[in-house]
Amino acid sequence: MPQARYKQVVDRIAADIRAGKIAPGTRLPTHRQLSAMKGIALVTATRVYAELEQMGLVSGERGRGTFVRETAIPDGHGADQHPVAPDMIDLTFNYGVLPQQSDHLRNALRQLAGIGEVETLLRYQPHEGRLHERRVIADYLASQDVNTSSEQVMIVSGAQHGLSLAVMSLLRPGDVIAVDALTYPGIKVVADAFRVELVPIPALDHGPDLSALNEICQARTVRALYVMPTLHNPLGWVLDLAQRKDLVSIARKYDLCIIEDAAYAFLAENSPVPLATLAPERTVYISGVSKSIATGLRVGFLSAPPEWVPAIRRSIRATIWNTPPVMTAIVCTWLTDGSIRWLEQEKRKDAEKRQAIARKALKGLTYKAHPASYFVWISLPQNVRADQLVLDLARQNISISTAEPFAVSKDVPHAIRLALGSVDVSLLPDALIKVRKGIEERAIY
Secondary structure (H helix, E strand, O other): OOHHHHHHHHHHHHHHHHOOOOOOOOEOOOHHHHHHHHOOOHHHHHHHHHHHHHOOOEEEEOOOEEEEOOOOOOOOOOOOOOOOOOOOEEOOOOOOOOOOHHHHHHHHHHHHHHOOOHHHHHOOOOOOOOHHHHHHHHHHHHHOOOOOOOOOEEEEOOHHHHHHHHHHHHOOOOOEEEEEOEOOHHHHHHHHHHOOEEEEEOEEOOEEOHHHHHHHHHHOOOOEEEEOOEOOOOOOOEOOHHHHHHHHHHHHHOOOEEEEEOOOHHHOOOOOOOHHHHOOOOEEEEEEOOOOOOOOOOOEEEEOOHHHHHHHHHHHHHHOOOOOHHHHHHHHHHHHHOHHHHHHHHHHHHHHHHHHHHHHHOOOOEEEOOOOOOEEEEEOOOOOOHHHHHHHHHOOOEEOEEOHHHEOOOOOOOEEEEEOOOOOOOOHHHHHHHHHHHHHHHHOO
């Protein structure tokens, strides 16, 4: 078969996969079927699939066939919003799963199949979730020092959905939210979708500049405050009790709604009480199990003051009607039997282990990190461009994120964020050493 014809077959299938014409998970024709369809020899058909597999577009499974792979992260899904190749060491996104979690899921599904009310899981549920499950979640949140009740708790499809609901329900287009100058990229996506304005609060070494926040509120009509007081992403700080009280004082002075994001709070032990307890009359508390369990389990918790519950309930109805009850049943079972607390403890141990690796591998660099977090914020020397460093490391099959996705202001710092939670721990030391060497080499240019 002429080389040009062979390449045409590879290129045509590759183009269809990349264009979405062949969806991820699709079983492709057998080698023999492809041979007959394209009029090529069987050995050539085998070679076509081998090349597509080398390109990361398909995977062959013994006894099952050849399947199209999920090859790219959709826009807005990862911190840096660019595709990550299958063989890339991904330091951009935290989606780690402990080895034992698969067995927990299998056991949970077996238990679920045996319950008497399994048929009810196939029906519509109350928008905010079933009452007995909200009680389970309220008890769990109470153990985290969150001042709430089952009447204030709503079950949502992940913390990101909860964040969207808070903005959608409580704010209007044109309203202003004060946020940290470096913050979780998901709030930027929400703000753009609902046409609210984000105003950046400058950062100090261990938290937001509250004097600057006070000045912002004097100069602007600020409606809400989005904060991560317990284990900030990406800077890793945990605000002390005095900072929290000062923040609440400002919120009360200017009548701000507080949106408290606690997605990573489970990693920080013995932290001060949440803002939802210090200011229960004005705080929406948002958390979930994507970080403590797995990103694929899209169950989140939202607690709000009683007078805000009806509006948020309507927004749940408008967006998803209700969070899938099969998922909520699994989560509530794990909350009841202690599995989630065990997983949180194991995740803390895992994060601490990875941070210890990072301290050793990144020695000599200027960086910030909580000792039990899954990310590191590295400030770069002035002569090191983050985008060039990204390309340098990409050539070594390492994916990192610049500061740009996290920056609210136009002044993007010379920095990168490394996510430690998705890489096999055996590969992490070498990957981080390559990052350090890449920075050092760029610094001497």
